[in-house]
Amino acid sequence: MTVIGSVGTQHARYSYSQEAVKDIVNALFDYPERKMQRLLQVFDSALINERQFSVNEQWFYEEHPFSDRNRLYLTCALEDSLKAIDTCLTDQQFLHNDIPYEAVDMLIFVSSTGIATPSLEARIMNKRPFRPDTKRMPLWGLGCAGGAIGLSHASDWISAHPDKTCLLICTEQCSLTFQKK
Known part of the structure; x- marks a missing residue:
């Protein structure tokens, strides 16, 4: 049976x-x-009080080529993902004991707002002490359904490997994809 054992979040820099x-x-x-x-x-119909952004308000009034936007995506997505992972694996609200990075058997990474080669979960593996044999599954381009599809893949993988641990990471930096034209 698949169980969500912990959750970690990281809010964007600006609200x-x-x-x-x-x-x-x-x-x-x-x-x-x-x-x-x-x-x-x-905006009035969305019933949202506050929105988070990776960049400050002034950034939107300036022109930014795709290469700059994507470079910023790589920096922000990696930093935010690492903070969320660290929280997820140590959050005593959900866990009795911390989950060591070495206990993770599968990393699933979901995003639609930037392009990365090597993929971000590969970069994450290099920033934390995951085992070298940890499986990786990058999921890109799924839009708003990405998180749900990531959960589905995690559940399927855990069903096939019931004694294993899967870490699902979803990060979007939507403010970086905004286009005025």
Whole structure:
């Protein structure tokens, strides 16, 4: 039976109220008033109070080529993933004892907001003392369904290997993929 034994999260560096995000969007897009009001209604209907970003507000007003965005994605995604992993494996709210990195048999990494070769779970393996024979499964490009699909793959893998431990990592840096045009 598959069991979620612990959870770790890492919030992005910057946090803005929904109203502040609406102001940013309103300033960035040169749409006719009617079209802008329809767009901004989405924010009101989302029932979200606060949004997290990898970059500060000023970043959105500047041009950034894909290479810069992806380089920033690699830095932020790796840093945020490592912090979330560290929390997950040591969180006494969920665990009686810490889970050593060496106890992880499978790393599944889910993301859609950047491209990495070598993949991010390979980079993670080099930053923490996972065993060299730890299996890896990168899942890319699944969008909003990525986390659920990652859970499904983790469950399938654990069902096939009931005495093993799987670590699922999902990270998105959506603010870095934002395009004004």
